[in-house]
Amino acid sequence: MLLDFEQPIASLEGKLQEMKKLANESQVDVSEAVKALEEKIKTLKKETYANLTRWQRVQLSRHPERPYTLDYIQGITDKFVELHGDRTVSDDKAMVGGFGEVDGRSVMFIGQQKGRNTKQRQLRNFGMANPEGYRKALRLMKMAEKFNKPIVTFIDTPGAFPGLEAEERGQGEAIARNLKEMFMLKVPVICIIIGEGASGGALGIAIGDRVMMLENTWYSVISPESCSSILWRSWNYKEQAAEALKLTATDMLQNKLIDGIIKEPLGGAHLDPDKMMRTLKKEIVRLLDELGTMDSEERIMERIEKFSNMGVVIEA
Structure with missing residues (x-):
């Protein structure tokens, strides 16, 4: 394509x-x-x-041949055991996770998963998780904490599922609880945006000691199309919306909302997946080594301080 x-x-x-x-x-x-x-x-x-313009970066982030979460997990790990279910409602196929072995080290991998064809997209709900998906993610994070294993999350979603049934089962509460609990996790947490990072659906698994973005990805409170439809009552202004949102990896780094950018092969990750896997694995190992030397309380305080410094709150 x-x-x-x-x-x-x-x-x-x-x-x-x-x-x-x-x-x-x-x-x-x-x-x-x-x-x-x-x-x-x-x-x-x-x-x-x-x-590339900001809208062109958005287009690259959505390329159908781009590697998804399970592709990266399989390419990075020597062994991977997927875990299922939130132990309350069901197993959300849009959110995947499990233990993987990286150079002899056990790591808990969690991320949103999209589909390649129509059948897979329906099964994965286009990467839009329901409340049970976020509760499954939290269950796996708590399991990793129990066994003192680091956590790596892959973010790639157009947003949390906005359906009525999702709201009835507590979509907002599930995401909010994840935010609260992730701040207090005692193990190292690395969050990587590998495609789309939209709204609370992305943020629900993106509170970490290090938040990274691949070069051709985006991270924003809203997608350019949705922003355009709200402001101009039409999707025709999505390019202007993308420019105004400043949602690229470069923008995020300049605004100190992420900790680093991971280079992609020329033309995008989909043109040389093997090279992208090697680059990503190297970066994950480096970050795990860096975070592993810190005391858990020190990591938690640094994590809280980092996110607290991202905005200013004035209480009347």
């Missing part, structure tokens, strides 16, 4: 393939022309992806 801003690159790559095919069929030496075109493509790629 090609995005609109990738069309010029695809056009040059098509010409390159034609040139190589012609050279093979006619035995004509076009090596210099091929080399020049390859350099031109490389330069165009660097310029294109270095100067």
Whole structure:
């Protein structure tokens, strides 16, 4: 799948393939022309992806071939055992989690999971968790704390499920409880936005000692489309909304709302998943080593202070 801003690159790559095919069929030496075109493509790629608009970053974050939570877990861990259910209502397929082994170290992985096709998207509810999903996540976090295992969460959701039945089962309470409990977890907590990070649905598993974002992801209180529909009564202004929201990884880092950006392969994580897995694994191991040297009380106080400094509250 090609995005609109990738069309010029695809056009040059098509010409390159034609040139190589012609050279093979006619035995004509076009090596210099091929080399020049390859350099031109490389330069165009660097310029294109270095100067993406905020809306184009949003488009990349939603690319259907982009790795999802279970892809990263399987690519990073040597062994993974998925755990199910919130022990109250059901097993929410939009929220996945379990213990995984990373270089001989047990880690609790939790994250939102989307689907690749229509059937999977229905099963995973498009990555939008119900209250039981957040309660399952909290149950797994408490289990990790009990066994003194670090926690890594992957955030990739267009938001918590907004259905009437979700509200009836306490969607707001479930997310709020997660926020409160995550502040007080005694084990290291690393949160990574791997795709979309929308609203409380993302925040419900994003309170951590280190909050990171992949390069082509977004994190905001609302999606550009929803913002546009509220302000302009139309989705046609989503690009302006994306600019106003300042929702990219660079924006978040400048506003001190995250702790770092993890580089993606040129063109996005979907173009070289294996490289992305290696980069992400290396970063997770580094952060676990860094956080593992801290006392639990020190981590908790630093975590609370970090989030407290993100805004100003004036009580009358």
